[in-house]
Amino acid sequence: MTVSDLPETPRAPEPGIGVDEWVARSAERILGRGGLAGQVQRRLEQVPAPLRFASAAGLAALIPVITSDDYLIRVATVTAVYCLLALGLNVAVGFAGLLDLGYIAYYGFGAYGYAMLSSSKFGVHWQAWASIPVVVCAAIALGFLLALPSRRLIGDYLAIVTLFFGQIFYILVTQGYRVSLLGLNKDLGLRSASWDVTGGPNGIANVDGFRAFGGTAQSDRAYFYIALVAVVVVFAALHLANRSRTGRAWRALHDDALAAQVMSMPINWLKLLAVGVGAAAGALAGTINAALLQGAFPDDYNTMVLITIYAIVILGGAGSLTGAVLGAILVNIGLEALRPGTEFSDWTANGRGLFYVTILLVALAKLRPWRRLSAVVAGTIAFGVVLHAIVGAVWPRGVHGLILNATGQFDHGGWIGWALRHWLVLPAGTYQDGSYKAFNYLLCLLIALVLCLTLVRGWRRDLLLVPTLWLAAFVYETRLVEEGSGATRFLLLGAALIVVMAARPQGLLGRPRVEIV
Amino acid sequence: MHALHLVGYFEPFQLTWRYLFAQLVAGLTLGSLYALMALGYSMVYGILKLLNFAHGEVFMIGSYIGYFVLTALGGSANPSVPVALLLVLMFGAAMIGSGVLGVVVERFAYRPLRRAHAPRIAPLISALGVSFCLQQLASIFFTTQYKQYDPFGLSGGTLTTPFSIGAFQISWMQLIVILTAAFLMVVLTQLVTRTQIGRAMRATSYDLEAAAMMGIDVDRVVVFTFFVGSALAGAGGVMNGLYLSNTFPLVGFNVGLIAFTAAVVGGIGSIPGAMLGGLAIGLAKAFAIGYWSSAYQDVIVFCILIVFLLIRPSGIFGVPAPEKV
Numbered sequence: 156m157t158v159s160d161l162p163e164t165p166r167a168p169e170p171g172i173g174v175d176e177w178v179a180r181s182a183e184r185i186l187g188r189g190g191l192a193g194q195v196q197r198r199l200e201q202v203p204a205p206l207r208f209a210s211a212a213g214l215a216a217l218i219p220v221i222t223s224d225d226y227l228i229r230v231a232t233v234t235a236v237y238c239l240l241a242l243g244l245n246v247a248v249g250f251a252g253l254l255d256l257g258y259i260a261y262y263g264f265g266a267y268g269y270a271m272l273s274s275s276k277f278g279v280h281w282q283a284w285a286s287i288p289v290v291v292c293a294a295i296a297l298g299f300l301l302a303l304p305s306r307r308l309i310g311d312y313l314a315i316v317t318l319f320f321g322q323i324f325y326i327l328v329t330q331g332y333r334v335s336l337l338g339l340n341k342d343l344g345l346r347s348a349s350w351d352v353t354g355g356p357n358g359i360a361n362v363d364g365f366r367a368f369g370g371t372a373q374s375d376r377a378y379f380y381i382a383l384v385a386v387v388v389v390f391a392a393l394h395l396a397n398r399s400r401t402g403r404a405w406r407a408l409h410d411d412a413l414a415a416q417v418m419s420m421p422i423n424w425l426k427l428l429a430v431g432v433g434a435a436a437g438a439l440a441g442t443i444n445a446a447l448l449q450g451a452f453p454d455d456y457n458t459m460v461l462i463t464i465y466a467i468v469i470l471g472g473a474g475s476l477t478g479a480v481l482g483a484i485l486v487n488i489g490l491e492a493l494r495p496g497t498e499f500s501d502w503t504a505n506g507r508g509l510f511y512v513t514i515l516l517v518a519l520a521k522l523r524p525w526r527r528l529s530a531v532v533a534g535t536i537a538f539g540v541v542l543h544a545i546v547g548a549v550w551p552r553g554v555h556g557l558i559l560n561a562t563g564q565f566d567h568g569g570w571i572g573w574a575l576r577h578w579l580v581l582p583a584g585t586y587q588d589g590s591y592k593a594f595n596y597l598l599c600l601l602i603a604l605v606l607c608l609t610l611v612r613g614w615r616r617d618l619l620l621v622p623t624l625w626l627a628a629f630v631y632e633t634r635l636v637e638e639g640s641g642a643t644r645f646l647l648l649g650a651a652l653i654v655v656m657a658a659r660p661q662g663l664l665g666r667p668r669v670e671i672v
Numbered sequence: 673m674h675a676l677h678l679v680g681y682f683e684p685f686q687l688t689w690r691y692l693f694a695q696l697v698a699g700l701t702l703g704s705l706y707a708l709m710a711l712g713y714s715m716v717y718g719i720l721k722l723l724n725f726a727h728g729e730v731f732m733i734g735s736y737i738g739y740f741v742l743t744a745l746g747g748s749a750n751p752s753v754p755v756a757l758l759l760v761l762m763f764g765a766a767m768i769g770s771g772v773l774g775v776v777v778e779r780f781a782y783r784p785l786r787r788a789h790a791p792r793i794a795p796l797i798s799a800l801g802v803s804f805c806l807q808q809l810a811s812i813f814f815t816t817q818y819k820q821y822d823p824f825g826l827s828g829g830t831l832t833t834p835f836s837i838g839a840f841q842i843s844w845m846q847l848i849v850i851l852t853a854a855f856l857m858v859v860l861t862q863l864v865t866r867t868q869i870g871r872a873m874r875a876t877s878y879d880l881e882a883a884a885m886m887g888i889d890v891d892r893v894v895v896f897t898f899f900v901g902s903a904l905a906g907a908g909g910v911m912n913g914l915y916l917s918n919t920f921p922l923v924g925f926n927v928g929l930i931a932f933t934a935a936v937v938g939g940i941g942s943i944p945g946a947m948l949g950g951l952a953i954g955l956a957k958a959f960a961i962g963y964w965s966s967a968y969q970d971v972i973v974f975c976i977l978i979v980f981l982l983i984r985p986s987g988i989f990g991v992p993a994p995e996k997v
Contacts, residue, residue, distance in 0.1 A: 252793065256800075311721075315929070318929065319929065322974075323974055327971075458925070465797065606780050609780060609784070642811045646805055646812065649807075652797055656795075657784045660785075
């Protein structure tokens, strides 16, 4: 057997002079992705994009056929709305690289615009085919208007100015129930001293459902299909836009604005366009949300929602449309699972299942080889069991606690609960008033341990991982699970932003960016 | 009725000198607070070109530390130590605590990104995450209810009752805020202009890479900058609690935004600029509240920002930075 008989491994040519090494090795990197993940990726890439896309949309369309549960369909609809929002934000953040923190204003503008044109607030009842295009076009105009003063601004200035725009929108909406012409209405001979435009903190209620061609969309199922169609249309449009001349120009702007300008690209116009397209998608999502909720309320359009959309885009991978959709599904279902008293939290045992499965998945992905993984898992289990035995021998009451079940009651919690109660040290009366103060210190300790984990390397990290994992589970069961509806969900969201930025800035499906030094 | 009087249409009392001076004093007080905050933004931006969104939350934690020192020493009605010592302890604890928090945030959220040469958008998003996390942690630890400083009880209410100097009416509390801020700013100026580490800070701010090549330990300078900036924010947090009498987990967000505006107006990266910008924004806000409408005060601040960005993007004291290729 000669050397030439050996199967040739695919190799990219060595980079020569004048060739950027990263670019030259691009093909090699993609080919070189080994293992199961690489095979799956290659198989997927052989399927033509439209077919992949149509089958995903078709699968999603089956959801209301499979289940008739209103709650599940509602969650699917909200997820679709988040998909739309993430797709829109992705244009500004992912394609053009503009950190637009005022994006929430377009979402709110869409909702309020639709609510004003199709509700009994002003007695205007436009049909959906009229009001939606008007609102979307107005949002594009608003996007242009807001982007005009900030178009010269780079990075951070743009972020702060747009963040202010978002704040201003919120202020205007909550104060908009007493609008007057500089307080001079009486002097100008007008009948009322001030007008109620936005309903103030109470928002606008009794908004019509989508009405078109004599019918009105009322069921959750109808809204799911409307939202799904909107996602499909926007996704396809953005996919085409991304591959067009404008899309390439956006990427050039993203990578190096100065170089793009030198290459005679109209960078100001490109920025305006990116903000405008994003605003259109955001406003469309807003109209659907207003019709779905039959109202527009200021607190649906505040900073929390903005952070959620950012977490979606960043987690999925800025610049990747599939990533935006995947991120929306992951984040929204995760948030639902952490909300107590819903079906998702029922299935996942109060977000508990999700919490442990996430930890396990991250451990699976990060702890290689499997010997290391099994050592850490076995160590963590042994740590808890031994600690439980010691505490049980010294202080019997210390292991008699109950756990919080999905309906908000405390009980033994089935077989999962049995395992947890024999692994963690839950003192009797864990959830009584005031006992949380002690657990606050443990939460501090947990944060300190997690921070320490980033400092140590090698076997020391694995050793430290054991008590940290156990403490994470303990703090989750004793402290965080109770706050599930509020702070914990958003705490985890914020932490996800930091962790993704530190560990994998390109997100799940994004492409790593070349940093030219 | 709530009136937006922009032209004419003032209540008679609003047209007296006494009222004008009261707004002036209130503006100076608010302005000193914003100036302290703006300094932190400006110094960090000057060195790392990073907009530290978490600065407002450091301020919030500082105000909570001040509150807990106050409660631990018996509350404002009958403190177990003299009032002057109480105030010094509150400021000291808040400044040290916030300074340490700032260093921790830098060490764990920003430095790994700097090491990895992450794209410029990455630390911004990380900062957003830190800010959000600290807010949520505060609402888990301290609950979302307002914590009352209750400064009206301090030494029998004499601190908050205004007294007259000529046509001016001023309270001891306002004097304390203004003088403490002025004192801290003088100390900072001395620190930056007279000491070795101050010189290193200026050099790093001028050109980080060149400074590193000249043998300056850039990481140490960054840590020091974060400590000093965050300590000033912590002092601002205590002042905010003493002056506006309460604190809550979201208090830092808005103050942070306004202080950033102050830093931009003054010229970001410039220390005297941050002080002047803070005073200017504080005065603008006080007059907006006094003569126009408290609901739209932030809209006015924002319009100032827009005008500045359009006319003079580098701010009052800033030097326009030529873009290097």
